[in-house]
Amino acid sequence: MRETYGVVLQGMNLAELSGKLIVIEGTDGVGRSTQINLLKPWLEHQGHAVVDTGMTRSALAGKGIKKAKEGHTLGRITLALFYATDFADRLIHQIVPALQAGFVVLTDRYIYSLMARALVRGLDAPWLRNLYSFALKPDAVFYLRIGVDDLIPRVVFSRGFDYWESGMDLHPSEDMYESFRKYQTALLGHFDTLAEEYGFEVIDATQDIHSIFEQLQEGIKRILNGEQAKELRTEPAPPQVVTKIAAPERPLPTQQPEEADAAVPKN
């Protein structure tokens, strides 16, 4: 049966969440969206109903985060909590109803990216684990892994350096290149730790698009056939606490291809 990372939200019946939750993780510019855009039609062709979701796509907080980031004025705890709000809204309104209805939920990043970003910014690991302890454990996490030397040319020749992806809030005195290098190196280090801790299935993201796609297909087939991709290790989580009140019934999620940013990874 499906589990959470410690806290079960009120009214959430884990036994009803029969769909599959598949996470594609990886750093900025590694090609997650490209793969999701290939996986979705492939899964649908096989008759699976698919919902895809990703960071800052919640109705509640998505636009607010984008707006707030333009001002570059967010504190690190505030930013972490803003993302958590966005995540919770998507979990409740998109992911859970889709799993209830037996969908395959493909998510572009999950709590791990949010944790890695917050860890680079000096927040506590135990605090973050508590923050996201209400998250559902996915059926698999595919981690597109890349080194910073392979990452840099991709970013340079596609969209250039971005303020946040370069961690300019952390190294304001440096130029974008130096800052990007430093920030992404630290970020990838945290990803590697999380990969170990949470048992990600690691895929070498320096391969060509098609090879990565094939490996993802293999992994996902296994999950849809009812096998675990790999024993998903979990944190020594506190005992599950079931809280009291029943949540209001939620309608089925409508698939929202939020704006036109699906093709270009933008997070």
Add this chain to the structure above:
Amino acid sequence: MKRYGEHRFPGKLFIVEGIDGSGKSTQLNLLYQWLRSEGYGVVFSEWNSSPLVRRITKRGKKRQMLTPPTFSLIHATDFADRMEHSIIPLLKAGAVVLCDRYIYTAFARDVARGMDPKWVRELYSFAVKPTVAFYFRVPLDVAIKRLHASRKGFKYYEAGMDLDLSEDPDESFKIFQGRIVEEYEKMIPEFDLTVVDATLPIEEQQMQMRPVVKNRLAQAKRLRVAP
């Protein structure tokens, strides 16, 4: 990341808690006037006032988009913004900061909405521990009577209408606020809240608060501020 109780600042933080209609805002205003007249640099920081998050919270409430976890997290975001950008810098500068509602409001409301008490406490563990936290204790029916005199009706989330406690907003408000009072009562020993009997005359409550505050200001430097 400094946690609750680990911060050391020259400024002082006084906060008031209690259900709506307990009269805590009236008391905080009186305290503010008094401290100013005594020559301290005093600043207000209100619950739910971060310019960044306020608009989202407002929209979320208006459209009834909030669920207990997002209600909790959006308020924590707002609080974090105020903590990082306003309260901590002010305390560093040696100001006396007054907060109308603080993390205990979140603990009471979120738990009354069914969130896990330990989860919420850990969520807010980045907060500065107040110098003194006053809790204005008032029987529910007294508070409701005061509120009926001053407003037309209760708002959706204020009355806990999102919890399907009752179809009737008045009834729902009563049940929901009753739960909140229960949570406050549990927090008195847990967080060493200073209880003020909010049924006493206004003047008398204020006369109880002032010596408590004054005591804790003994070593605080007096900032001369422009009137």
